[in-house]
Amino acid sequence: METDRTSSLYFSLSAVLMVFVLMCSGVASADQLMSLSRYELGSGDKIGISVFGEEDMEKELILTDAGTVSYPFLGEFRVRGMTVGQLQKYITDKLKDGYFVDPRVSVSIKEYRKFFVSGEVKSPGGFSFEPGLTLEKAVALAGGFTQRASKKGIMVTREERGRAVERELTLNGSVLPGDIITVKESFF
Template sequence: MFKSLILILGLVGSLMLTFVLPVQASEDVNGLSDYPLGAGDLISIQVFGEEELSVEVRLSDAGTVSYPFLGELRVRDLNTGELSKLIRDQLADGYLVNPSVNVTVKEYRQFFIHGQVEKPGGYPYQPGLTLQKAVALAEGFTERASSSKFLVAREGASEAEAEKAELQTLIYPGDVITIDESFF
């Protein structure tokens, strides 16, 4: 009986590793575990056992959120772990004893694509997004699109600071993609 119990626990542990590790690895590969929050992100703040302190809120243009008891918090450029710690520390300072806070990104801010695509505009970011996938979301290239002149301006960079890109270039929230016109 004892050997059967150990075997079952071993199988359950093995299955957990199979399903948990790939998800964590994919977040690390895309660099989203250190993802800096920015204007337009929709986040969920959960405080275990405190429903009135659990909210979903979108970051303002100033990179702030309004949070119960604590007021307006500047959270731009913090990652979810840093924001969890900030809220936990402030709630523990006179409001709650040892609060458990979890912050997750529910919806990333948009990326933008313009130039020679069928439907230019802003689109919801998806982890693992490449320039090729972004073009597909914009319903493909126009007939006049260049097959090699792509530029990506990272969030906060000017158009003059845009970098040359390839179809496999990773795109991040807030990026602006330009698809140039072909001259022949």
């Protein structure tokens, strides 16, 4: 029981320290950090999993199209929709169940899944996500607006609770991994 509290406290302190460092360095806004702390893993995300003191248990894995990963002792299991904290707890609980006495599991996101920009940009396509990404920066990665682009009414399609939701986004709005940004043509 005490080790569960210690593990939980360790994870909480690590998360708080990471948020503090990212905010102080200007890498990510408070709103985006809140979104990323609730960030649900999805197909294409690359994660790192390790167990303290167990080198053979250190793995970097990419979620399959089905949202699964395969990990020693546990086999293949579904990860899509879990947060990093939920996945860490899941693996810890499963490894405690007959494999390790007190596993110290660490899970991190090594690389987020891509976001996509289409429509009236010079170089549409998929791009690597980094915390702190705004719509304006995403459009810049796509080569900027074309002459016909509408800078208002830019739409983003984002998966929320398993459903694709479309909404309008301003240039300083936050972009998340997996977003599909559509820049429409201006009529004037």
